[in-house]
Amino acid sequence: EPIKPINTSLYMCDSKFHVDDLLRQYEDESKFGIIVMDGHSTLFSTVQGNVKTILQELTVDLPKKHGRGGQSSVRFARLRLEKRLNYIKKVAEIMNGIYLTDSKINVEGLILAGHSDFKNELKTCDVLDHKIREKIVKIVDVNYGGENGLNQAIELSEDVLKELKLSKEKNILKRFFEEMALDGKYCYSIKDTIQCLESGCIETLIVWENLSDKKDEEDFVDWISENYKEFGCELIFVTDKSAEGTQFVEAFGGIGGILRYKVEGINDFSDYESIDDNEIF
Numbered sequence: 001e002p003i004k005p006i007n008t009s010l011y012m013c014d015s016k017f018h019v020d021d022l023l024r025q026y027e028d029e030s031k032f033g034i035i036v037m038d039g040h041s042t043l044f045s046t047v048q049g050n051v052k053t054i055l056q057e058l059t060v061d062l063p064k065k066h067g068r069g070g071q072s073s074v075r076f077a078r079l080r081l082e083k084r085l086n087y088i089k090k091v092a093e094i095m096n097g098i099y100l101t102d103s104k105i106n107v108e109g110l111i112l113a114g115h116s117d118f119k120n121e122l123k124t125c126d127v128l129d130h131k132i133r134e135k136i137v138k139i140v141d142v143n144y145g146g147e148n149g150l151n152q153a154i155e156l157s158e159d160v161l162k163e164l165k166l167s168k169e170k171n172i173l174k175r176f177f178e179e180m181a182l183d184g185k186y187c188y189s190i191k192d193t194i195q196c197l198e199s200g201c202i203e204t205l206i207v208w209e210n211l212s213d214k215k216d217e218e219d220f221v222d223w224i225s226e227n228y229k230e231f232g233c234e235l236i237f238v239t240d241k242s243a244e245g246t247q248f249v250e251a252f253g254g255i256g257g258i259l260r261y262k263v264e265g266i267n268d269f270s271d272y273e274s275i276d277d278n279e280i281f
Helices: 020-024 071-099 118-124 130-134 146-156 158-181 190-199 220-231 243-252 269-274
Strands: 031-037 041-048 051-059 109-114 136-141 186-188 202-208 234-238 255-259
Touching (some): 031 146, 051 071, 071 118, 146 158, 186 190, 190 202, 220 234
Parallel strands (some): 109 136
Antiparallel strands (some): 031 041, 186 255
C-alpha cells in the first residue's frame, strides 16, 4: 500500500512494472543509515520517511569467555579478542561498501545502535572510511539485536532525524535568501516559478509541503511531484517549522526556485497577489 494516495492512473501493456509514481513518493525524504550491532549479528539498513529497508545482515559466532585458569586462559582470551576485532573490521568493510557510492556517502547521516560496546569500537575502527565516520550522528543503546533493535533505534533517534531534516531545509532556504540579497539567481510565486520551469532555468525547486493551489481538481503539490523531472531540476519540499521556512511561506507564498542563471523580468513582488490561476496551467 502506498504511503500517500496516488492521484494518477496509467494503463500500459508491456513486459515490465511501472512504479515511477510510487518511487516519487520517497524522493523528498532524506535517507539515513542505521546499523544494529551486537555479539551475535549486525543488521545494515536505511530509513527514508516511513520506509525502513534491511540491506544486509551478518551473523557471527564469537567464542564465549573461558572459565579455565592457567596458560590456556591467556590463549583463549587472545583468540577471542582476535575474532572480535576481525568481526568489527568485517562490519566496517561492509559499511564502506553499502553507504559509499563512487566514493561518496549516499545517506544524510548514520546511526550506530547495539546493547554492547561493539558500536563504540566500530566508530573508531581504522578500516571504517573517514567519510562514513564523519556522518555518524548518534550512537544509541538498544535492548535487542536484529529488526527489533532497528525499530527501537528508530524510536530513540527521532530527535536527530528530525533535526537533520530541518537542518537540510534551513540550508537550502539560506541559499535562496542569499540569492535574493544579491539580486541574483532566484524566483518566487507560482506564476514566475512556472515560467522559469518551462524555460529550464531552475536548478532547485523549493515548495512548501502544504502548498495548495488547485486547478481542475488537481493539487499543485501532486502535479509538481509528478512532473518536476521533465524540467531538469531538483525538488525540495520544506516545512514552516523553522524561522526560514515561516518566512518563505508567509513572504513568498511557499514556492520558489534557485536558478542556473539570472532571468530578467521576474520577481515583481507586487504582482504576487494578482496572479490568475488560469495563466498558470
